[in-house]
Amino acid sequence: MIDFSKYKLWIFDCDGVLLDSNRMKTEAFANAVSCYPEECVTPFLEFQKTAFGMSRFRTLDAFFERFLGRQAKDGEKENLLEIFAEYCQKQYPSQPLTLGTLSLLDELQAMNRIAYVASGSEQKELRSALTEIGIAGKFRDIFGSPRKKTDLVADIIRNEAHIALDEVLFLGDAKADFEAASSNDIAFLQVSHYAADPSGMDILRKEFNFPHVATLAEVSISERTSS
Structure with a gap:
């Protein structure tokens, strides 16, 4: 007891x-990385579901390093963070x-x-x-x-x-x-x-x-x- x-x-x-709100966060990541190859995005989204509690900053670092196999280009990570934030700002208050x-x-x-x-x-x-x-x-x-x-x-x-x-x-x-x-x-x-x-x-x-x-x-x- x-x-x-x-x-x-x-x-x-x-x-x-x-x-x-966990599903909303997964949708926000999916929205942010949608322009990347599906063979990288799909396993990343599965990984992200196991990494809740990790900040978006560290999660996107993992996307580039572990799933794209490269470092982010200048401004690339910041752009994804902005897309992610815009999605959350719209959806978060309705969760x-x-x-x-x-x-x-x-x-x-x-x-x-x-x-x-x-x-x-x-x-x-x-x-x-x-x-x-x-x-x-x-x-x-x-x-x-x-x-x-x-x-x-x-x-x-x-x-x-x-x-x-x-x-x-x-x-x-x-x-x-x-x-x-x-x-x-x-x-x-x-x-x-x-x-x-x-x-x-x-x-x-x-x-x-x-x-x-x-x-x-x-x-x-x-x-x-x-x-």
Whole structure:
């Protein structure tokens, strides 16, 4: 059983945890790289589904290095980033909240828990989207790329140094989320229902035995939840 009441600092990933937006992000990458050869694009998009939590900057570096087999030309990566950003700016604010998001955030506020967002999404874009959706005020702060998620989590922990590490919980749906939590010595909870790479996370969970829930609707401070 998981006793969520002991956690005073809650750090959330966004895509696949707070918002059902993983599919939109894949569509944004597909749109950005659509002019490249299909034999490079198709495997890249499969890779991208396993790399959620990685920033768009690092993901596009992988596109050039691993799938095109070359370095980006001057301005080439920047052009793809601009196309990707334009797509996200249009689509992000219309992405639905995941099941249980609003009720959990309301409960955290009522119980005086501290909540942050640490996401691979670009920070300015993320803050704008969550503001438009109406949940930005539920968080003490919202952080995103281009900084690495591991570093974002480390900064949050330093900001809240009065809270012990065993009172901090990271809620994520991807390998990068687990790595950000484990590298900072804090607990990790997998949110599985909206994940882009469920089979990959199943393998990781069997190896490291971290707890999981399907949706945030299963998480409550006042009740213990099965793992």
